[in-house]
Amino acid sequence: MRDPAVLTPVQRAIAVMRKRYDEPLPLPELASEALLSPFHFARTFRRETGVSPGRYLTAVRLYEAKRLLLTTDLTVADISCRVGYSSVGTFTTRFTGTVGVPPNRYRQLPRDSVLAIADGWRTLPRALPDQAEGQSDGPTGSLIGRYRTPSGETLSRVFVGVFDGPIPQRCPVRCSLLSGMGAAGWRIDEVPPGLWTVVAMASRVNGESASYLVGTSTPVQVRAGVTTAVAGVLRRPRPSDPPILLTVVSTDAALAGKAC
Secondary structure: OOHHHHHHHHHHHHHHHHHHOOOOOHHHHHHHHOOOHHHHHHHHHHHOOOOOOOHHHHHHHHHHHHHHHHHHHOHHHHHHHHHHOOOHHHHHHHHHHOOOOOOHHHHOOHHHHHEEEOOEEOOOOOOOOOOOOOOOOOOEEEEEEEEOOOOEEEEEEEEEEEEOOOOOOOOEEEEEEEEEOOOEEEEEEEEOOOEEEEEEEEEEEEOOOEEEEEEEEEEEEEEEOOOEEEEEEOOOOOOOOOOOEOOOOOOOHOOOOOEE
């Protein structure tokens, strides 16, 4: 992250969240760090990030919890304490309700299907399961899109997922993984009716180095029997982007301890 002297008010607050996520950090304290009134801070934060400060802080805590579950042998109780929860029961309930699987089951999920967007950890899944979470038994709709990219970018892989909000914390309802999409279009069928957010992440190749681009849509209303177009731009990650870490499997398969 940039030098604190040149951060925006929202970025200053986010820097505090990422450094002190194990502390309570009530809204007035975050607003003070941003040098704004609580009301103005909450409104500015939502405008720049798409979510409230409280939801963003929860995402930071759950990201760290997921990272620790996947990379350490710490117990769930230890992890809950490290990410700011005084009760392991409260942590487990929040984690399960938000992510879709309990912490211990999340720990067992396959590492090669992880999608991560955060400082120091950016990766695309190597493969996707045949089915994603939330497939509807009734009529469904479709989404199509065409992501513009910065000039001269060569893309190697692109993940496109349909999520229930702007900060993906659980499995997408539907998703696709494409190779070398470039500026070509994508299509995702069998999307249940509802209000969804499309999140994309692409790996790009510049010479011999690889880096990533991301894109998030505004909420999209999907209707049964209708194909809806989604416009978007793949861009470089921003300091204010929320951390994302999930595993692309269905909840039913995850609870069975295997990819679907």
